[in-house]
Structures are given as structure tokens and as C-alpha cells.
Amino acid sequence: MRAVGDFREATGARSPTKLGHLSDEALLALASRGDDSALGELYDRYGRVAYGLALRILRDRALAEDAVQEAFLAVWRSSGSFLAEQGKPSTWILTLVHRRAVDIVRREERRRGEPLAEVVQPAGEATDEEAWLRAQRQVVQEALRKLPPDQREAIELAYYGGFTQSELAERLGQPLGTIKSRMFTGLRRLRELLAEAGLDVDAP
């Protein structure tokens, strides 16, 4: 099965560097010992998704770059304490990016709660990476469309809007317990839908 976020598996030998054959776990171990090319390889694998996610939350190129830079600094600083039992490195890295972007958006009060726009696929030749990202995007968007609208709304406003659950309860005029349960049921269902679509989202 394909793994969420695993570009390398999808795009084969796209990385021209000498570290292209290494697992994410091995790269983290090298980065923790001060190997900057290992951090660079991790950036080459996840930087584009990291930046796209931060940009979506922050809607500002400079702030998104700050979020990515700070998140990768946290990756580097904490790389020595990462254990494979905690899940996949890609999940961990993107979790750090998301957290940083949400911190900044709350600080900057830039939040917006627009629903997920359907992306128009650009025409023309795509690189391997672009083709892979498009396929990923399609799978995740289809899964999101299958969620009940109130669950999808709560999840998207939280994840892309940076709203806290209490703010969502107020904004949507629902009890906090309802918001919690929409997020929980929605995320669990999303995981099932992604697994059905062939994305490996199993717990480790």
C-alpha cells in the first residue's frame, strides 16, 4: 500500500542526492548528528507539502516560509528524540509544520474560514512529483466529500482555519461537545475512507 506523504516510494529515484536511498528514519538519525545534507533531503521530500499547507493556513508567502523554516528547525532540534514507535517521520514533520502555522495564524489573527475550494487541475505535463501530489489530492478530496457536511466543516475550519474547538462552538452556535464529536467521528471516518482508497493510514 502507498503511504500518505511517501513521495519517494511513488516517484522512484527522483532524488539525485547520495541520500535518496535512505529511509526517513535514517535521515532523521543523520540530521540529529549534525548532517545538514540529511535535513536537506527531508526538506526535498516534504518541503513542498509543508509550504503548501502553511500557505493555505497563513495566506501569506513570507509567513508561510517562516512557518516552514521554524518547523524544520524544530525537526532538526528534536530529531534525536524521535522514535519510530511514535509513528512515521512524515506525519511527525507535517504535524510540526501545522502546529507552527496555527501558532502564527492565531498570533497574526489572520484566520479565515472559507470552505475547501475545489482545485482546478492545471493542464500540461506534470513532473513525477506533481502527478503524485495530484493523485494524493484527489483521493483526500474525494474522502472529504464523503463526510457529512457538519463533520467536514468542523474539521476544515479547525485544520485550515486554525480555530480552537471553543471558537468553533461559538462560531457555529453549537455546544462544545457537539464540535468535539463532529471532529472525532469525522477524523475516524476520514481515516477509514483513506484506507479504503488505498492510502496506508494504519496505526503503526
Add this chain to the structure above:
Amino acid sequence: MIHDQAAAFALDALDREEAAEFEAHLAVCPGCEDELEPLRVAAVALAFAGELPPPRPGLRRRVVVVPFRRRARPLLSAAAVAAACAVVVLVLTDGRTRGVAGTRSYPLRGAKGSLLVSSTGEAVLVVHRLPPTPAGKAYDVWVVRAGRAGHAGVLRGTMTKLTRTVPRGSEVAVTLERTGGASTPRGRPVLRTERT
């Protein structure tokens, strides 16, 4: 009920105080970590749902070059290593004489102290000032190699002789577990070494 915060935590939808409270709970609740992981994986998949324009090339340089310019690696002072090694000779030799020369020392991440490994892989973990364990919990020591963790005893006091050897290429980690229970680590590591 703190478990019902898991989905909001996975989505970063807790405020600062709630998130801190949940993280503190996670550190002592293995069941919660198991419940959280699939939610976190589903949340991260959302990162792939939008348009992903390529970043400017300069961002790579900021990400890669900057942290390594201000790199500083914490190391034990030479005196501390020497003092700890002297003790290790006493602990490891069991009455036989073995030189200090073959003993390697590794700094810890997450706590003050060091891991001392003899040339035959016998090891002592020296840890200073860990918080006391909650009732019914213990600090379990693990030797992690190729992604597999083997139980290597329970931390007792400042200095603990590991019950298994530490081969080259492995790491040592300590997690908070239920007393007398764990055969595999369930908690997050409270400290670990670099690869030996």
C-alpha cells in the same frame, strides 16, 4: 474526560492550556497515544488536499543552512565523564580489572547524565534529576536497534546497570511505563541517547 480531546489535539484545535494538559496526560497514558496516532495520520492527510505550489528556491537554503550555522552540541564536561567512568570500572568489572580506556560515553537527550558502554557492550546509565515517577509507574530502559526495543531494566537511583548489552549501532531510551508490565515501550521517551 481528557480522551475526548484527542481529535481536537490531532487537528491543533486545542488552546494553549488545553494542549499542555493533554500533552501531560499523553506522557503517562499509553492508551491515549494509541488512540491519537490514527487521528493524527488522518489529520495530516488533509495537508495533501489543497493546491501545493512549489516554494521559492531560497526557502531550502533557509531551512538547511541556518540551523547548522548555529549548531551547538551539548557535551558532558571532561571531569564529569572521567568521574562517571571511574565508577563504571567498579560496576562493570565484578572484581576483575578492566581499563577505562575501552569505555565509551554518550550524552543523554532529555535529561542530564550519560550512557557508559564498555568494550564488551555492558552498559551503565547515569541519570540526574528525573522527576519522581507517579504511583504505579516506573522508568523502563530500552535498547533500541533496527527499530526493535529490548527491555534493559528499570531505572533505580542515579546509576543503573543495564540488564542487556548495548551493541554498536543501537540506542538507549527510557520511557515511563506501568510498574512491572511492559515488554515493549508504550510511552514517549523521556530521554534517549544518540546512536552508539
